[in-house]
Amino acid sequence: MTTTIIGTGLIGGSFAIALREKGLADHIIGVDSSATNRARAKELGLVDETLPLDEAIAKSDLIVLAIPVNHIPLESIKILNNVDKQIVMDMGSTKEELCSIISQHPKRGRFVATHPMWGTERSGPDSAVQGAFAGRVTVICERERSDSDALQAVEKIYTALGMPIKYMEPEEHDMHTAYISHISHITSYALALTVLEKERENEQIFDLASAGFSTTVRLAKSSPAMWAAIFIQNKYNVLDVLRENIHQLNIIRKMLENDDYDGLYRIIEKANTISKII
Amino acid sequence: MTTTIIGTGLIGGSFAIALREKGLADHIIGVDSSATNRARAKELGLVDETLPLDEAIAKSDLIVLAIPVNHIPLESIKILNNVDKQIVMDMGSTKEELCSIISQHPKRGRFVATHPMWGTERSGPDSAVQGAFAGRVTVICERERSDSDALQAVEKIYTALGMPIKYMEPEEHDMHTAYISHISHITSYALALTVLEKERENEQIFDLASAGFSTTVRLAKSSPAMWAAIFIQNKYNVLDVLRENIHQLNIIRKMLENDDYDGLYRIIEKANTISKII
Structure with a gap:
């Protein structure tokens, strides 16, 4: 599975390590607004290549948003505007505004809104660690709004990472x-x-x-x-x-x-x- | 050195373990207002025997106060009223009121006012742990008010426990x-x-x-x-x-x-x- 990770910092970087470790991604593309972070994520082997967002989407099966929550809703719309069968998921700490913004999008079904309850006080590609996420709960919101193949793929990833899944409404x-x-x-x-x-x-x-x-x-x-x-x-x-x-x-x-x-x-x-x- | 520990909980119990481990106490007497704690401290081997305060003082070289700070000043006066050459130290988290209360006592020199910066959220004899204190700073207040033999004996203990000593005024x-x-x-x-x-x-x-x-x-x-x-x-x-x-x-x-x-x-x-x- 080719995966794009948008935001190659603490969460995105640790997720890349975990995906690779569990054999869930054979090619990882990094997208990051910071050139320094892009270079560092590649240097650290978190990602195999870095690409502009549109090129990354076209090549990917899974697109993961791991950026600050104020940027997630608009980026999600941009991505949904360009996806066909790809699966899109976010890992942000708030869900209400995001779910509301994407609610009317014709491709809403390709999106899975998630929040893995893991983090540290560090940030940036160098803060990415092995063994993150395991044993922590992850939340999935509005599961019924996601296509069943998309939902199942994301559930499979979190389960492989050792995360119990809780289903909740965004509010x-x-x-x-x-x-x-x-x-x-x-x-x-x-x-x-x-x-x-x-x-x-x-x-x-x-x-x-x-x-x-x-x-x-x-x-x-x-x-x-x-x-x-x-x-x-x-x-x-x-x-x-x-x-x-x-x-x-x-x-x-x-x-x-x-x-x-x-x-x-x-x-x-x-x-x-x-x-x-x- | 025969040592009395008043208050056989988290701090006193952990101190007893550390003293014994470093060979700094060959006989430890426990004093505690709670019969349950006395029994438990003996059962756990934190103390060799339990005695009423006066008997304990008479038999001891070192008397250690490890009780809540609201009880330390009055207990300190009672103890100083009964000591001869014994050394008395406290381990409380506040120092100003204590140092003020004991300031005029004719036996003030036998007292060393200390605060080892260690603790956990637990309490009682069962919360006492091995390896406490090591690497943490301990504070000694009004060092010049303690007799030099008393000060040196307490400094020797804290140094053996691996605690750097800081000297401060109580305020x-x-x-x-x-x-x-x-x-x-x-x-x-x-x-x-x-x-x-x-x-x-x-x-x-x-x-x-x-x-x-x-x-x-x-x-x-x-x-x-x-x-x-x-x-x-x-x-x-x-x-x-x-x-x-x-x-x-x-x-x-x-x-x-x-x-x-x-x-x-x-x-x-x-x-x-x-x-x-x-």
Whole structure:
């Protein structure tokens, strides 16, 4: 199967490695707006060749979108305008706007809207790793809108990668991911900004930072191109959960201002119940 | 060296294991207000025997306080009232109130105020682990207030455990740890509370939670007895940094409300600079 990967960074690059490892792609074409990334993806062996989008589409059986979510809807339309029997899939973190934009396209059936729940804080071709995706859940939205051959091909890939598949509506997906993925990035960015603002002595951060701080702040290293786009595209869900988060912090702040040890104890005990779930 | 460990939980238990492993304690006495913990600490072999505090002090060369910080100052006074040549050290996460409370005690010289920057989200004797502490920084406050034999004995222990030692004033310590350790726990508790509040479908949390969410929320499993006490005892520093954290979240919220992609991009780029430090 000849596969085109659009966006040869963390997600696209790791997907290329996984496809090749599982024998699911015999020729991989890279498409990337950055000449540096194109050269690097080839150098690293993530892709066999790089081509302009139109040439890549014509040569491919499968076309994979692994670019920031603000670019996915328009690129998807461009690709659908040019496909015949090819299968198109995306790997973006938001689904509602995308599914809405492509909903009336005559070739909608060739598209499979997916979101594999995997990532790291790194970005670019050099961040692509072997063994990504395995054991994580992948989401497929609006399965009934995809042609059955396209859906089955994509399901086969994710299954081969060791990913359990969950089927969801786009609205449902975007709401849950706001709670479970997007908000952790916002709190991590805010934590990094807080420490950078308050702690002028970098040496002390470096020396004193416990493992807890390092893991909590790790997500704050994640790419602005990827995450600014996700936040904007999932604006209403993210705002909803962000307002709740600020509310919870204000409850803690007020308890602390009132020396309310019992209140803090109770609220921490409640937070501890997260361990029953995860 | 006969050592008494007061508080046979995560920190005290792990310290007992490390002391024995490095040949720094030939007899370890456990003191714990919980009968369950005393029995369990003995069963696990963390301690050789358990005794009431006064008897333990009389038999010991070194007395280690590893209890929640709200109990450390008063226990420290009780212990200092009963020591002769013994060395007393604490392992608490706050230092200002403790150092102030013991400052006028005639036996102040026997005390070494320390904070090894290690921990996990678990608690109790069963959470004690081998290989704790190694490679992490430990802080010693007011070194000049400790007798030189006491200071040297404690320095020798931490060095044997593979911990670089930093010397700080208590005020300085409490300010830095608020930024670097205490605030990450607050943001993690708030994140857990937010998700528990907003996401009623626990199965979705479990299925969709990415590695990012799991690590960010891990600290929210930490003990209420330990952390409510730390927040209250370091109230002014923690409030200072918590207010800044809420301020940063509000900046992000406003940018999102205004669809300000460029603003979000810039602020994320700024947060990314944390990777230069940690």
